[in-house]
Amino acid sequence: MPVRDAFGLTFSGATEAGFSSYSQAVRELQCFIGDPVGSVDRAIAEDPDLVMAHVFKGYLFGLATEREATAVARTCYEASLPLAATPREQAHVAALGRLAAGRWHEAARLLEDIAIEFPLDALALQTGHQIDFFTGNARMLRDRIGRALPSWQSGMPGYHAILGMQAFGLEEMGDFARAERLGRMAVDIEPRDGWAQHAVAHVMEMQSRQKDGIAWMRANPEAWTKESFLQVHNWWHLALFHYDLGETEQVLALYDGPIYGERSTLALNMVDASAILWR
Known part of the structure; x- marks a missing residue:
């Protein structure tokens, strides 16, 4: 019997054990926490023929924007x-091929086609959303998720992530009130959703609500920092609020601490560190 997820999507080559590890990797990515690479590696070890586990790992490395990581995505x-693979999974494989070849816009379009046919394919939505983010496609940040959102409802696994992505897309298109409402809903459902936390921070930055932003980020930092690989960027957002208020000592303390205290060599973390310094 093929393994199906909570949404009825089929996973070729999966056993219950391998699919459990794969599902954990998806949950970790949806919150930007933990070790999704470790989880998906366990899935591959348990089910070498689980095609979506290989695709998921490829997406992780393809989106890392590091040269060495792109080579892993190709592998x-x-x-x-x-x-x-099913036709849906074959489309994912094709999208990964485009991403690994550096053809990000083509990958985004293939992922869009998957999500149109399968709006409950959370991985297609999230991977496409991240490509929209990196390529600066504000309209698609909103509309890719907005088109799928009516198929989702409260109580579905990962619903918080869909709300958080929609919140970010709405913010990028200037719909600040709806963005904040959906972002707060997402964090209420899953306090560890670092992307939803980040979406609300963006709203407050765009509206020059620095004190609200500081209160938002400092209310429950344990939730969005614990084991989070988005935490440096979210700390950067907190530093930006302090910078806007002229609180330079707070900014430098955050730089010397959680932003760049560990001297990360990841490009995305160095971008955040340098973006604070040049200000």
């Missing part, structure tokens, strides 16, 4: 090619 793509 994942090559591993996924000969495996049995």
Whole structure:
């Protein structure tokens, strides 16, 4: 019997054990916490023929924007090619191939097609959303998720992530009131959702609500920092609120601490560190 997820999507090559590890990786990515690479590696070890595990790992490395990581994404793509797959999964494999080849816009369009046919495919939505983010496509940040949102409802696994992504897209298109409402809803459902936390911070920055922003970020920092690989960027948002208020000592304390205290060599973290310094 093929393994199906809570939304009825089929996962070729999966056993219950391997799919459990894969599902954990998806949950971790939806909150930007934990070790989704470790979780998906366990899924691959348990189910070498689980095509979506190879695709998921490829997406993680393809979106990392590091040269060495892109090579891993290509390896994942090559591993996924000969495996049995449904048409939906074959479309994911094709999207990964475009991403690994640096053809991000083509990957985004393929992921859009998947989500149109399967609006409950959370991975297609999140990977597409991240590509929209990196390529600066504000309209698609909103509309890719907005088109799928009517198919989702409260209580579905990962619903918070869909709300958080929609919140960010709304903010990027200037719909600040709705963005804040959905972002707060997402964090209420899942306090560890770092992307939803980040969406609300964006709203407050755009509206010059620095004191609200500081209160928002400092209310429950444990939730959005614990094991979070988005935490440096969210600390950067807090520093930006303090910077806007002229609170330079607070800014430098955050820089010397959680933003760049550990001297990360990841490009995305160095971008945040340098963006505070040049200000």
